[in-house]
Amino acid sequence: MSKKSNIKCTSKDLEKISRFLSYILRHKPEAIGITLDSNGWVGVDVLIRQAKKHGMQISQDLITEVVRTNDKKRFTLSEDNLKIRAAQGHSTKQVNIAYNEKTPPEYLYHGTATHFLDSIFQQGLIAGERHYVHISIDEKTAVAVGKRHGKPIVLRIKALAMFQQGFKFYLADNGVWLTNNVPSQFLEVI
Known part of the structure; x- marks a missing residue:
């Protein structure tokens, strides 16, 4: 956990939160009544509030820990930590991230x-x-x-x-x- 956090949770808890965030931020934001902007961002406070209304207790510290420890780096927090998005993997029509074109390696x-x-x-x-x-x-x-x-x-x-x-x-x-x-x-x- 981050040094600021006093919340104790297991890797199983973090995995559950990660799966929840993947589902909401990549595929079904409407399942908890949120709307993502076209770049996939949603306010962390909105996410926490709506998750709670739908039976998922998460906090800023837990979200930060999931972002920090996720082995696939599936999520990104904004520089000010006020917004979160899935890095990629979206199927929701709400999102159309404007990625910058890059020259790939040979293979x-x-x-x-x-x-x-x-x-x-x-x-x-x-x-x-x-x-x-x-x-x-x-x-x-x-x-x-x-x-x-x-x-x-x-x-x-x-x-x-x-x-x-x-x-x-x-x-x-x-x-x-x-x-x-x-x-x-x-x-x-x-």
Whole structure:
């Protein structure tokens, strides 16, 4: 916990809060009656108040601790700590973060499960319900992502070649690369 906090909570409690924040800030803010601005921000005080009305007791200290300790760095606090947002992964139509375009490295990686390969090589990587395809800078992270969906497999993306052909890439606050789609000709199994 942060040095200022006297609140005791377990890693299981922090995980529960993190899952709640992911659900609310990425997918269903209306579930607790909040509205995110177009860049995904909501006032921490509003989030705390509305969460309490819906049975979730959180505080500024707990939110700060979840942001600080989340291994995937899913959340960002504003510089003044008055607002919070999910770094990426949105499916809600309330959010349309204006990420800055970046030049990607030569290769990026996407973890998936083997049972998705046929579909991926037919249609490429698509965002589905999310706003962007999420891509990793390293193979290790991609393997971890792939394990969540079944037997993992890693796809190497010829990101720089895509960029040179006009595809746009963005880098989220938490280091996850984003793009609208990845055509199959830029993919290879490694």
